[in-house]
Amino acid sequence: MDQSDVKQWLDAGMYAQLRIDRFNAAYARCIDNDELEAWPDFFEEGCLYTVTSNDNHQRGFVGGIVYADSVGMLRDRVSGLREANIYEAHRYRHLIAPATVLSSEGDRVRAEAPFAVYRIMRTGRTDLFVTGRYVDTLRLGPGGEVKLIERRVVCDSSSFDTLLAIPL
Amino acid sequence: MEMTTEDRIDNSMPAWPDTLTRVPFEVYQSREVHELEQKNIYEGATWNYLCLEAELSQPGDFVSTFIGAMPVVVARDVDGELYGFENRCAHRGALIALENAGNTKGFSCVYHAWAYDLQGNVKGVAFQNGVNGKGGMPPGFDAGQHAPRKLRIATTCGLVFGTLSDDVDSVEEYIGDAVMERIRRLLGDRPLEVIGRYTQILPNNWKLYFENVKDSYHASLLHLFLTTFEINRLTQRGGLIVSPDGGSHVSYSIIDKTVAAGSEYKEQALRVDNENYRLHDPSFLDYVDEIGDGITLQILSVFPGFVLGQVNNSLVVRQVLPKEVDLTELNWTYLGYADDTPELRRMRHRQLNMVGPAGLVSMEDGAVGGFVQRGVGTAREYSAVLEMGGEDAASSDTRATEASVRGFWKAYRRHMGV
Secondary structure (H helix, E strand, O other): OOHHHHHHHHHHHHHHHHHHHHHHHHHHHHHHOOOHHHHHHHEEEEEEEEEEEHHHHHHOOOOOOEEEOOHHHHHHHHHHHHHHOOOOOEEEEEEEOOOEEEEEEOOEEEEEEEEEEEEEEOOOOEEEEEEEEEEEEEEEOOOOOEEEEEEEEEEOOOEEEOOOOOOO | OOOOHHHHHHOOOOOOOOOOOEEEHHHHOOHHHHHHHHHHHHOOOOOEEEEEHHHOOOOOEEEEEEEOOEEEEEEEOOOOOEEEEEOOOOOOOOOOOOOOEEEOOOEEOOOOOOEEOOOOOEEEOOOOOOEOOEOOOOOOOOHHHOOOOEEEEEEEOOEEEEEOOOOOOOHHHHHOHHHHHHHHHHHOOOOEEEEEEEEEEEOOOHHHHHHHHHOOOOHHHHOHHHHHOOOOOOOOEEEEEEOOOOOEEEEEEEOOOOOOOOOHHHHOOOOOOOOOOOOOOHHHHOOOOOOOOOEEEEEEEEOOOEEEEEEOOEEEEEEEEEEEOOEEEEEEEEEEEOOOOHHHHHHHHHHHHHOOOOOOOOOOHHHHHHHHHHHOOOOOOOEEEOOOOOOOOOOEOOOOOOHHHHHHHHHHHHHHOO
């Protein structure tokens, strides 16, 4: 492949997908390593972050598990988990599959990535907790930075076990 | 007739002291008790919340749900009336409706294609007269004699309830005047719209969740968020309504920011008062007094499984369904009013962050029942203690009481005959 072939290949969206996959890997690592204070930094100000079911998503029902339309609300969720909410110790293991780039306009890219999240309780019990897909609008900045404008966490099932404290 | 301890044991129910202040832990663990509850409570003289009228607006609309463990269908027929029947084919017992909801002209069992109308009547038996003159049902077979059990359906304020009992009072009398008034307050005169729903799986007996709903004592102790941000303090104005039969309750609070917060929390040095905890974006707590009575929080329940909650402008209906002795399904339906302005609808969406499995205010409620379920695992012969606020199950102007939890047990024991 000479240089023009590489350029064409990258322009065809592969570069965008690589950037999103790398971004998603960092996103998963942030949550799973319990670095939640850094989690809101994956989002732009004025972002939208929701957690809902596929059923609600298909029906156009906005009311789901989480609805946050500012980075401040994400920070408040983290400080709530740290300082206010009471829950048994547990952590997640995210497995995020490669993204599909759906469309792009300027530096805004729409993409989807399927995920599975395992939940590890303090007892050692490990369960498949949630499967679903991230339905995203991302901004791929010129300096290599990537931010979420919108992340709709669309869970495959409408049933949620016990509680959803740590974000997906 | 007075029941003896021997009778209670024969009935598989634990011996119960003659007070509402004790609950034998065995009732959260016994399979025999669980089965008796289906018969005596869910299939007994109770009204069970099924769905919203808003989900059944057109003729042919149906919802499949449960009365306790019994699968049921609720449908609106072409006459405009609502009907309910057991979701069980009269032939071999298979489920008649296999979808959660939909619109149909009638039902057909997938197994042998017996047909049903929207009222649950058998309308046709496949091959009733046989094929080529052979086989078929015996002459005189009357399919009308075989039908799934029918429910009585009643609606109030857009809520659909069902019962298998011919004896139970009207649903309004069953709920009681004072509690009905608080349902009308929220749902009485504006058309409702579903804005979202999901199911939460709880790792505990259904009663532990329903007690938690009725427990006004725990709210500001388990849930830090409410306390710190002055949404709900025991020292604020508010109170508790318990219906005369104990089965229904309302707990409510009215914000009164002119009154200095009480010092009870600081004096007791409880962990729940953290002055350093401030929000980055408190706007999601913004509240519009839609009703004009200043009530910012109202939690309401109707025995055995209906909950209506208002926290600020968020509105939610919860249906509590027992699945196993130690497994409960909680079906959440978020509501708005059909005539909401976009601004108000956005407020409702944002305020949903307060409740549910990820609720900043009350996510603990999903887990705390499991803590009890595991805690009492080897304590069948011991009892829970419910003495906060005395021994009765009466309404009061304080929520530092377990009166409505005792009310639950008052209703429970009457239905169970203990």
